[in-house]
Amino acid sequence: EAGLHIDNKNNISSDIAIFERDKFFGKKPQVKYTTVTPKVIIEIDTKADLSNFDNIMEYYQVKTNKLFKFGVEKVFWVLTKNKQIIEAVPNDNWLVKEWDKEIEILENISFSIDQLLKDDEIYDWVYLEE
DSSP: OEEEEEETTEEEEESEEEOOGGGGTTOOOOSSEEOSOOSEEEEESOOOOOTTSSSHHHHHHHHHHHHHHHTOOEEEEEETTTTEEEEEOTTSOOEEEETTSOEEEETTEEEOHHHHHHHTTOHHHHHHTO
16 A cells, blocks of 8 residues: 655545656655655455545545646546446546456556456455355
């Protein structure tokens, strides 16, 4: 989990954060939260306290919009129970994809979660958990 320091008393954790390497040159390593903006965030399910939200989609929207305001270019929500991925980019419609479809994480870098599970021979194990 990556900790992001958005602004004063506003920290967000993210499951996977992908950064541009050159943004770290000359910066002192951070122990807890970084002020460097990641290019892409990948969230896998959520265990967040949803008591302040009407539903889980509202939580996704609020957190995703905070990340966009921080400068993140793309956010993925991986929903393991539904085997779907929500792909969000600023100022555009969100896409919902089945996880057997490829997702482009960065330009020319894409993969299918379904295929990764098969390639790593954990496909049957994941599907037996249903």
